[in-house]
Every structure is written in C-alpha cells, then in structure tokens.
C-alpha cells in the first residue's frame with residue numbers, strides 16, 4: 604500500500620509523525636505515544652512507567668492469549684503492541700500512517716526477539732488492508748482522535764474483528780462545555796497535533812452501535828491521565844529540551860514548542876476508555 608491511497612487527513616498525520624519520529628527516543632514516555640495513568644497528585648511514577656500502566660489496563664480489557672491475533676490500529680513506534688505480545692503471548696499486527704514509525708516499530712520487534720509474533724505495516728485505518736473478521740481483538744490506543752471520521756474508523760475496526768471479539772480504545776471527549784472564547788485556543792492546540800474535535804462521552808455507546816459494535820464500557824479517566832500529564836510532561840520536556848531539539852527538524856520543533864507562557868492545560872478536554880464487542884450475530 605502506498606501513501607497515495609491514504610485519506611488526505613491520514614497523509615498529513617503520517618507526515619507529522621515521520622518528522623517527529625526521532626523525538627520518541629528522547630527520555631519521555633519511552634516507546635509509547637499515549638498519556639500515563641497516575642493514582643493522583645502524590646503518585647510520583649515516571650512518565651514511561653505510567654504510560655505502561657495505561658497499556659496494562661488496556662491489555663486486561665482485551666482478554667487475549669496465545670493463538671489470538673490482535674490488530675493495533677495507530678501503532679505509533681510499537682511499544683504497546685510489543686508489550687501486549689510479551690504479556691499475553693498473542694500475535695499482534697500494528698498499522699500506522701507513518702512509514703518511519705512502522706520502520707522503527709519493526710526494528711523494536713526484532714530487538715525484542717518478537718519478529719515472528721509482532722509485525723507493523725504502513726496503512727490507513729480508514730481503509731484497512733485486512734480481510735473481514737480476521738482478528739480476535741482490536742485496540743486503538745490514543746489514535747482514533749486523529750482519524751477524519753470516528754464512526755467510519757470504528758466501522759472499519761468492526762469489519763476486521765471476528766464476531767464476539769473485543770475492541771478497546773482511548774479517546775478525547777468534551778468534558779466541560781467549551782466556551783466561544785476558549786474554542787479557538789483549543790482548536791489551535793488540537794490542530795497543531797493533528798487532532799480532531801473531541802468526542803461526546805454520552806454519545807459513545809451510540810457511536811459504537813452505529814459502527815456495528817456493542818458498547819460494554821465508557822470510563823472517564825481524565826483525573827488520572829490528562830489532568831495529571833500536562834505539568835509532568837512540561838517538566839520532562841524542559842529537562843530534555845536539548846535532546847529533543849537535536850532529534851527534531853528545527854522548523855517542526857519551533858511549531859510544536861509551547862510559546863513562552865502558553866498554557867496547554869485544557870480542563871474542557873476529558874480522556875476516556877471505551878470498550879465494545881462485535882455481536883455474535885449480524886445486527887438488525
């Protein structure tokens with residue numbers, strides 16, 4: 604599959620991550636591109652361990668083991684997929700619109716001695732290059748918010764999931780109403796990270812149902828994740844500024860770096876975990 608068949612949005616997201624790929628070697632979240640999970644303000648767990656903790660919570664939800672085949676949609680640089688294979692013994696296939704991420708993730712699988720169990724492909728979530736019902740489980744870890752259409756992305760995920768199979772994901776949602784004054788500020792930050800508008804917590808079960816899935820859980824974990832991460836990440840970024848600057852194109856770095864005094868806290872934005880199953884029989 605070549606990038607010319609990707610959605611325009613997917614292509615932009617792919618370029619964005621291609622430019623950033625070096626940054627994930629810096630001492631931040633390790634081989635993860637998702638927030639961490641902390642018990643509260645007093646929890647001093649580091650970024651990488653906290654990110655792994657969230658991965659582990661998602662692993663528990665999939666309930667897979669040896670013999671299962673899991674699809675990781677929006678796989679980043681491969682950390683979560685490799686951990687999933689290590690913990691469960693399942694086979695994992697990851698997919699990302701960023702070719703550089705896919706290369707890096709495959710290198711990581713080889714380095715972990717898991718090249719026969721974990722593979723990464725360059726492809727678009729909106730048009731998955733897989734047969735219907737070809738996976739036992741699917742996850743989308745902090746990736747669906749970058750896709751041009753949540754319902755279409757979830758429908759594609761449901762198509763490749765076997766009947767009875769589980770899906771779990773994390774997503775942003777509008778936790779507090781965004782005021783007219785704040786909207787441009789928030790949209791500016793989201794745009795910079797190629798992120799779409801937040802979802803609706805209340806509408807998640809309907810969204811899942813419309814995509815052919817049966818929602819089993821929608822959980823607000825904002826207080827443990829995004830409400831914890833901005834300050835912690837800001838501190839880690841400041842400490843690793845020179846390492847990061849040496850690993851990212853200066854022009855890209857200048858665009859992403861928070862402006863002097865800019866506050867990236869967005870209390871209006873919540874973070875949720877949602878899980879579902881594909882019904883055994885076709886839905887009426």
Ligand code: SAH
Pocket residue numbers: 613616617620634635636637676677678679680681682683698699700701704726727728729743744745746747749750751
């Ligand atoms: N799940 C990984 C990475 C999260 S970052 C982790 O938790 O570490 C978001 C990921 O979604 C990136 O890898 C990005 O390339 C991928 N992504 C975004 N839109 C995509 C699309 N349309 N198709 C495939 N991957 C996509």
